[in-house]
Amino acid sequence: MPVEIFKEKYTGKVQEVVLGATKEEGGTRAYTVKLGGSSALPFLQFEGESARPVIAMEVWDIKPNWHECFEPYIGDVWEDPVAWAQKLEQEYGAEVIYLTLKGADPERENPKSADDCAKLVKKILENTKAPLMVEGCGNYEKDNEVLQAVAEAAAGENIALGMAEKDNYRSIAAACMMGKHCIIARSPVDINIMKQLNIMILDMGVPADKIINDPLASGLGYGIEYSYSIMERARYGALVGDKMMAFPIVCLAGQEAWRAKEAVAPDDAGPGWGDQKTRGIMWEAMTAAALIQGGADIVLLRHPEAAKLIKEHIEDLMVPNTY
Amino acid sequence: MGLTGLQIFKLLPKTNCKECGFPTCLAFAMSLASGKANLSQCPYVSDEAKQALEEATAPPMRLIKIGAGEKVLEIGDEQVLFRHDKTFYHPTGIFIEVSDNLSEDELKAKVDEINELVFERVGERYEVDGVAIKNDSGNADTFKKAVETVAGKTDKVLILLTEDPAVMEAAASVVADRKPLLYAATGDNYEQMVEVAKKFQAPLAVRGKNLSDLADLVEKIVGLGYRELVLDSGERQTSKVLADLTQIRRQAIKKRFRPFGYPTITFTTEEDPMKEALQAQVYVSKYGSIVVMKNTSKPALLTLFTWRRNVYTDPQKPIAVQPGIYAIGDVTPDSPVYITTNFSLTFYTVQTEIEATRIPSYLIAFDTDGLSVLTAWAGGKFIGEEIGPWLKESEINQKVNHRKIIIPGGVAAIKGKLEELSGWEVIVGPREASGITAFAKMRLGA
Numbered sequence: 098m099p100v101e102i103f104k105e106k107y108t109g110k111v112q113e114v115v116l117g118a119t120k121e122e123g124g125t126r127a128y129t130v131k132l133g134g135s136s137a138l139p140f141l142q143f144e145g146e147s148a149r150p151v152i153a154m155e156v157w158d159i160k161p162n163w164h165e166c167f168e169p170y171i172g173d174v175w176e177d178p179v180a181w182a183q184k185l186e187q188e189y190g191a192e193v194i195y196l197t198l199k200g201a202d203p204e205r206e207n208p209k210s211a212d213d214c215a216k217l218v219k220k221i222l223e224n225t226k227a228p229l230m231v232e233g234c235g236n237y238e239k240d241n242e243v244l245q246a247v248a249e250a251a252a253g254e255n256i257a258l259g260m261a262e263k264d265n266y267r268s269i270a271a272a273c274m275m276g277k278h279c280i281i282a283r284s285p286v287d288i289n290i291m292k293q294l295n296i297m298i299l300d301m302g303v304p305a306d307k308i309i310n311d312p313l314a315s316g317l318g319y320g321i322e323y324s325y326s327i328m329e330r331a332r333y334g335a336l337v338g339d340k341m342m343a344f345p346i347v348c349l350a351g352q353e354a355w356r357a358k359e360a361v362a363p364d365d366a367g368p369g370w371g372d373q374k375t376r377g378i379m380w381e382a383m384t385a386a387a388l389i390q391g392g393a394d395i396v397l398l399r400h401p402e403a404a405k406l407i408k409e410h411i412e413d414l415m416v417p418n419t420y
Numbered sequence: 421m422g423l424t425g426l427q428i429f430k431l432l433p434k435t436n437c438k439e440c441g442f443p444t445c446l447a448f449a450m451s452l453a454s455g456k457a458n459l460s461q462c463p464y465v466s467d468e469a470k471q472a473l474e475e476a477t478a479p480p481m482r483l484i485k486i487g488a489g490e491k492v493l494e495i496g497d498e499q500v501l502f503r504h505d506k507t508f509y510h511p512t513g514i515f516i517e518v519s520d521n522l523s524e525d526e527l528k529a530k531v532d533e534i535n536e537l538v539f540e541r542v543g544e545r546y547e548v549d550g551v552a553i554k555n556d557s558g559n560a561d562t563f564k565k566a567v568e569t570v571a572g573k574t575d576k577v578l579i580l581l582t583e584d585p586a587v588m589e590a591a592a593s594v595v596a597d598r599k600p601l602l603y604a605a606t607g608d609n610y611e612q613m614v615e616v617a618k619k620f621q622a623p624l625a626v627r628g629k630n631l632s633d634l635a636d637l638v639e640k641i642v643g644l645g646y647r648e649l650v651l652d653s654g655e656r657q658t659s660k661v662l663a664d665l666t667q668i669r670r671q672a673i674k675k676r677f678r679p680f681g682y683p684t685i686t687f688t689t690e691e692d693p694m695k696e697a698l699q700a701q702v703y704v705s706k707y708g709s710i711v712v713m714k715n716t717s718k719p720a721l722l723t724l725f726t727w728r729r730n731v732y733t734d735p736q737k738p739i740a741v742q743p744g745i746y747a748i749g750d751v752t753p754d755s756p757v758y759i760t761t762n763f764s765l766t767f768y769t770v771q772t773e774i775e776a777t778r779i780p781s782y783l784i785a786f787d788t789d790g791l792s793v794l795t796a797w798a799g800g801k802f803i804g805e806e807i808g809p810w811l812k813e814s815e816i817n818q819k820v821n822h823r824k825i826i827i828p829g830g831v832a833a834i835k836g837k838l839e840e841l842s843g844w845e846v847i848v849g850p851r852e853a854s855g856i857t858a859f860a861k862m863r864l865g866a
């Protein structure tokens with residue numbers, strides 16, 4: 098007796114957002130990446146399309162204060178964001194470069210100016226092939242200035258700009274519309290705020306195929322289950338036709354994972370903890386893998402070994418499973 | 421999802437003979453529906469009705485117990501596909517496989533290693549659930565001996581892996597009182613395997629060649645009168661296992677397809693311990709009731725156990741600590757005062773970091789219904805307007821002789837309102853709990 102395969106019939110799908118622009122499209126990227134577009138739950142290809150999650154990797158404009166176990170991998174480039182970005186795409190398999198403009202924070206000594214930031218973005222674009230995402234320093238006032246300058250400098254490249262939150266989305270949305278870029282809209286682990294913010298950004302005139310959502314996902318062991326469930330609900334909502342839950346989701350897995358004590362504490366710091374290096378990499382990889390299982394469309398990773406593990410893990414999950 | 425009282429009533433004799441102890445058949449039916457009576461109280465119910473009632477009142481997925489005494493692993497009896505619909509009840513059992521090709525000493529060393537896989541974090545303790553012993557040698561005596569050796573070294577739950585019913589019977593006889601899971605009944609051996617399982621009243625894993633074959637096999641085994649089953653579709657590739665596990669769970673819950681109404685068992689295939697943990701993560705996330713692994717890497721397993729803990733946390737209960745004022749160390753009226761939310765994870769993280777500063781301090785767990793700092797802030801529960809009036813009247817005013825409160829850096833924006841409404845001076849602390857030590861050094865002279 099053959100078992101009849103149970104397929105859900107969905108009416109909606111996740112919004113497809115393209116990141117980057119090739120020469121023909123008015124930019125200089127060697128390729129573009131497609132985020133979202135799924136018409137099934139994560140990796141259930143037997144009932145629809147499940148988009149391959151994309152791997153983005155993190156570059157800072159200043160030397161990062163990361164754990165010493167990063168040194169052997171990026172210690173030679175972490176004071177040069179351009180070389181760093183190149184190394185990520187050439188050696189570590191980054192499909193997207195994610196630049197965080199920490200150095201622009203006015204609370205730092207000698208903060209970088211909007212002009213400095215725009216020049217850096219230009220230089221990274223000139224020297225890399227991958228699509229780019231750019232996050233400001235987090236200071237709303239300063240980011241207004243910085244992201245506008247970045248949007249201008251990157252005109253035509255279809256980059257993504259963030260973080261647009263409830264209280265600062267207007268200026269970022271305007272900069273994105275001016276430069277025809279994508280916007281990253283962040284809501285703090287709350288599905289209703291996420292929907293509201295999407296509505297407000299659409300109201301500003303940002304096209305639906307230019308919006309990416311950041312649900313401020315938590316790391317493994319520290320509230321990740323809330324994020325996981327919110328993402329599962331959002332994906333299900335998208336499939337049953339709620340367009341305000343249907344934007345592709347970016348998860349900043351690396352930075353969340355490396356906040357955890359378990360990732361950075363020295364060898365054998367706690368019962369059963371084992372060596373720090375494997376533990377840190379695994380903490381990041383497990384965070385990312387869980388979030389991908391919850392429905393992340395793009396994950397931001399830090400450690401090259403974690404990125405490698407996740408890349409292979411995604412390959413395994415993308416093996417066709419239609420019956 | 422049982423029957424209603426009225427549906428049950430239709431199946432009763434309707435003679436109102438009162439022998440069940442209820443005044444009418446209807447009264448009895450209503451009590452049955454709410455689980456307060458037992459069908460056996462009515463001597464006149466027909467066999468046909470009995471079967472229909474049992475079928476209808478059985479849970480969509482059977483609860484299976486493996487092990488005996490103190491160490492029992494309960495799996496199955498899940499009711500939803502998404503944890504946000506209710507909760508997941510029985511965490512995936514994590515087992516480590518050992519081969520009977522190992523010498524006695526090697527085997528003992530391996531089991532010692534497995535016993536030592538104990539993980540502690542945020543005040544919780546995780547350990548490996550059990551050991552799966554595999555009959556790689558093909559020899560009955562070797563297997564029996566290996567099972568004896570393992571059983572002698574650990575009180576963890578056992579799985580016996582062999583497809584030869586005679587080998588299984590010999591090995592199971594030495595650990596019968598431990599109620600091991602017998603793996604596996606297949607199309608070739610199921611009749612004899614069921615006999616062995618019945619003899620020892622041990623749960624039996626059933627492996628099909630695919631979903632259809634599995635369903636057929638389960639029906640045959642149920643036909644032989646055995647229902648203590650655990651399912652394996654036979655698939656081993658990650659994405660295909662994910663699809664099969666999803667089908668089994670969906671069909672059991674949404675279609676009440678009886679042959680799939682049992683827990684499942686999965687096996688990892690990745691050799692590398694890190695990749696293996698990620699593969700196991702998929703099965704922990706999506707409907708695997710047991711995962712059998714090979715590696716014993718602590719850092720890899722620590723992350724897997726942490727994920728299992730997270731995904732099996734009941735989403736209906738915010739994990740909160742009692743709101744209030746907590747003293748950390750030998751506090752004095754000069755001790756600094758910190759405030760955070762009563763979300764337990766936030767609270768414990770902050771508490772640990774404050775302990776590490778070695779400065780006796782007060783920590784206020786403010787009542788945010790168990791929400792974390794940013795979520796509570798966004799939801800208007802951790803803002804000046806809420807904290808200010810509370811702080812003004814709080815007992816902390818009698819406990820310390822200063823009026824300075826340290827707030828999380830992520831909510832620096834509440835400073836003005838909080839100062840205005842409480843009369844306290846607000847010091848903006850670090851954004852992350854991990855920054856507390858450095859903060860205390862700079863600002864409090866730790």
Ligand code: SF4
Nearest residue numbers: 436437438440445462
């Ligand atoms: S014993 Fe059975 S037949 Fe008699 S009253 Fe009770 S339910 Fe009705």
